[in-house]
Amino acid sequence: MLARMTVLAREVDGGSAQDAFLADAQRYRKELLAHCYRMTGSLHDAEDLVQETYLRAWKSYNTFQGKSSVRTWLYRIATNTCLTALDSRQRRPLPTGLGAPSSDPVDDIVARDEVPWLEPLPDDSTDPSNIVGSRESVRLAFVAALQHLSPRQRAVLVLREVLQWKAAEVADAIGSSTAAVNSLLQRARAQLDAVGPSEDDALRPPESQEAQDLLARYIAAFESYNIDQLVELFTADAVWEMPPFDGWYQGPENIVLLSKTHCPADGPGDMRFVPTTANGQPAAALYMLNKATGVHEPFQMHVLAVGEDGITHVVAFHMTTFEKFGLPDTFPGRVAT
Structure with a gap:
């Protein structure tokens, strides 16, 4: 897809601006993948959403005014791409997140293939040296806990507490008010306190x-x-x-x-x-x-x-x-x- 985008860019204007953008944007692919994984709980969905993010960024490149960094701009696009996708998708739990008590080990085991289960993330898909790819923010218990939040709560919590964005920046990114962002964050924290990981630290x-x-x-x-x-x-x-x-x-x-x-x-x-x-x-x-x-x-x-x-x-x-x-x-x- 990226090769096709590069060719199209060259056909439009000789490729100088778009080529430079694509080259610069590739530095953020791994951390964007980790971001989309946190939002969706699926490596496969995250890969598709990162591709969609780059395609949307390329299509709207001429509207990029440089008021923020390319990295911040890409995260805004990725977040909204995830929010759109999550409108039509179920949350991805682990068995412990279904609400049932622990099982008897000698009972029959039942496969639920219709459930879109949480998926593991290979470590080479993140950059542990970067805060947005830090181990704590992709640990299974944390990502599983995020699945209990609404998509917008997930977005706000990840942007505020993983990426360390200001409330006003998050509000601008998701088309909301600062007051609404603060309210979403408060509810997300309360929900995580109820279901979140106690083992991480x-x-x-x-x-x-x-x-x-x-x-x-x-x-x-x-x-x-x-x-x-x-x-x-x-x-x-x-x-x-x-x-x-x-x-x-x-x-x-x-x-x-x-x-x-x-x-x-x-x-x-x-x-x-x-x-x-x-x-x-x-x-x-x-x-x-x-x-x-x-x-x-x-x-x-x-x-x-x-x-x-x-x-x-x-x-x-x-x-x-x-x-x-x-x-x-x-x-x-x-x-x-």
Whole structure:
């Protein structure tokens, strides 16, 4: 799309102004992707909305008066592009956000494919050195909490508290008044206090020794099919959920029993993991053995929250491809036949 936009720009006026704009605007692609992800909870939707943002910016480039920076202008366009899209889309929850109590690990598990579930975000889609791509603002618990807000509440909270915009700037961006923005922010904060993450401040970054050690032990327990070892890794009130299945499970014993009851693996070697990061958290890509082909294929992306006393939360997203995470579609070293 960007190549087509560049060609069109050259046809219009020799391309000098638009080419310079496009070259400058590309610096903000990753942070705009993180912004649209926060708003929608979907990597795929965010990618489409960033493309739409650049297309809208190119079409309206001649109206850009330079009263704000290109970056601020792009964020205004991206925010309104997201708000328009969210008018016709459902919120993206995790199973814990559906309002049901924790599930019995030996009961049948039920897939709800009709639910537009929250999706994980590969870390290479953000820039942790930049405040708008900071780990805290894309952690799963925070993005899941945002889904409880109305689209306009989300926009105001993200612009004010993640991007640190002034209330008047936000009001101008979304076509509202400063008083309305302040009211939206107050309601958004109250809603987040009710449903928001309590774990974020205590989470260990993925590169920390504690997180690395726990991730290695977590992977080893699954790969060796020594599931009972997982009890030692989870905190007493740890939570496990695995969209598109709508149940969620609390406590190490329940998590272990769930794995023993419903995991399709039969023994050591059936599961292979590749450590990675997602949403600013340690993660592991699970390849499950396809017994018909003898090849380990993409199965789940486990995103871990590691606190002071162990693993506090795991979201095991069902995945059919790991392309967005830069990982192959068969376990490294294996070739599908």
